[in-house]
Amino acid sequence: MILRRATEADIPHIGQLFYDTITQINSADYSPAQVEAWRGGWQNTAGWQEKVAAQYFLVAEVPTGLTGFASLCPNGYLDFLFVSARHQGQGVARQLLHALLHHATGLGLPSVHTDASRTARPFFAHHGFMVERAQEPVIRGVEVPNFRMVKPLAVLHSDTLL
Template sequence: MNNSTSNNPRITIRKGTGSDLPEMLQLFTATIDEVGKKDYDLQQLEAWKSGAENKERWMDVIRNQYVLLAVAGNTIVGFCSLDQGNYIDLLFVHKDHQHKGIAFLLYHQIEQEALQCNEKKLTADVSKTARPFFEKTGFQVIQEQTVRVKGIAMTNYKMVKHLIS
């Protein structure tokens, strides 16, 4: 799965493995810190990042979800996961690689996987930060939600995209 964008000619897409987890977790927390700060306050960012502490959940993601990584050189610059064939669980792009088409590359491959599995729609619970990207790819907000992470209330959005094969 070699893909490239005009801004990133050397991005490759590959499946994630357990050995990728430390770098994925680092990308997850650094991206939330930097990219999420325009939409969430410090308490909310700390609560969101605490998800990295749940090693069992991340091992479950690697074992049971379809996980794709965007790699530049030997560095993971983004990742996306598809759970149960139709739920986008995670989509993160490294803070230093935003707005270069990486999220779209990952998303497109995930959508293709869902279509190959004869899925009729994709769903996701999306942060305020990611909502514009998901809307650009054809998702619609079903409802605004308040989720609690470690007792801290955060707003996100249940979104859906109906797929056409």
């Protein structure tokens, strides 16, 4: 598996993976109405183009296609971390997360924060994120609960280097 920056050519595959993961994985933790509301923007090509252009947006790829994607905004907001249903439990999310955290540390960010789904909360907690608060955002008229989670980052100071 390789990690690389997403390109515009990846957008249809990113949208499909987003849709499939919410439908097949997140549906265990959310109602059918919540799943429908959440996955509703999967074909918003302009929205995906904007995200890929503005964020540090990575895809995980194997010869047969994308296995996951993740993105980080310049302010330290981890916007996306999705892994295909066929590749759950294979370390894809861990590799994507580590790449984003490495990038954030390189930018000198003091922390990374995300809005973790019920499904993703244990994963983020395992990787040192702490719940700051429970949230109930409304997506397409439906409450889709999640958790604001934060991970402090070690800041490297030039005076500590030998």
